[in-house]
Amino acid sequence: AYRVSKILTTSWTDEDVPSIEVAARELEAYCSDLIADRRRSPKDDFISEYVASVDQDANLSAMEAIMQLVSIVIGGTDTTRAAIVIQTGLLLERADLWEALRKDENLIVPAVAEALRVEPAVASIPRLVVRDIELDQHFIASGSVLLLSTMSALRDPEAFPDPERFDLYRERPRWHPVYGDGPHRCLGQALAQLELEEALRALVGSRHRLLPTGQQLNVHGHAGIRQVDELEARWT
Incomplete structure (x- = not known):
């Protein structure tokens, strides 16, 4: 895979x-x-x-x-593997949020959702144009391949006020946009969601405490599945 x-x-x-x-x-x-x-x-x-x-x-x-x-x-494999590293790095950079998760596991679901919004593992969703489209004075010919930017959509201030802020309590749509929409919505969503939530639950619920080493989370790429550099952390 x-x-x-x-x-x-x-x-x-x-x-x-x-x-x-x-x-x-x-x-x-x-x-x-x-x-x-x-x-x-x-x-x-x-x-x-x-x-x-x-x-x-x-x-x-x-x-x-x-x-x-x-x-x-x-x-349920490559995208999830990257997303687990990303959400761990994002939360370790925010010691107050990590501590909040250790005290209240009910925050795990919104923490996963917000990490997927702030730094999605999937940067764009490809679509094949099946008929000519005119959009905002641009012509898109049938047969073209479009890469619809999830990164842009997930930081749209009209949908997510103050989009640069990592907020566990913000209002979110019922269906997370990172998985696409309509009949072609990601078929692996349920599996990926469970994997992300259980991975975070295992990390914050351990009797040992996970701490950052000072290494910065580095996520790069703007098309398809994004690449994540190795992220080091340590247990106490």
Whole structure:
């Protein structure tokens, strides 16, 4: 999944394409085998329920059923890995908020939401233009690829007053914009959300205390999945 998702960043070159294509075929085959296994021998798990639903509804092709599962795997791995580092770094830089989280686990959900807003792991969402669009005196031709900036949207002062401030108590929309919207909203959202919240809960709930080392959080990239430099912390 990590090798495949590199195509969603700005860090790959032509030399990386063969490796990415091999990884994509391997991930596709892995998900195809999982579906076939659960179809033969259902278990009490998500994939078995998913396969049963796909077979009952009969509205997805075999490849579409596989790619839905691929999307969940990718959505719950590389983007989440980056987001865990980002939210940890952002909160360690704010000692008062870290201490508040240690005292009140109810703040974990809004802390994750605010970290995703301030420094999203996904900088933009790609969309293929299926018909000509005129927008604010600009013409966008059918067949163009658009990168819709989540970073810009999440700091829109009309939607988020005082957008530069990290605020656990700000009003938020019910559905976090970082996951996109409409029929193409991120399929891995629920999995990613659980992973982010449980990771933070484990860190703040440890009997040891996590402290920053003074190293600054460095997140870079404006297209696709953003890159996060290594972040050091220490336990007491």
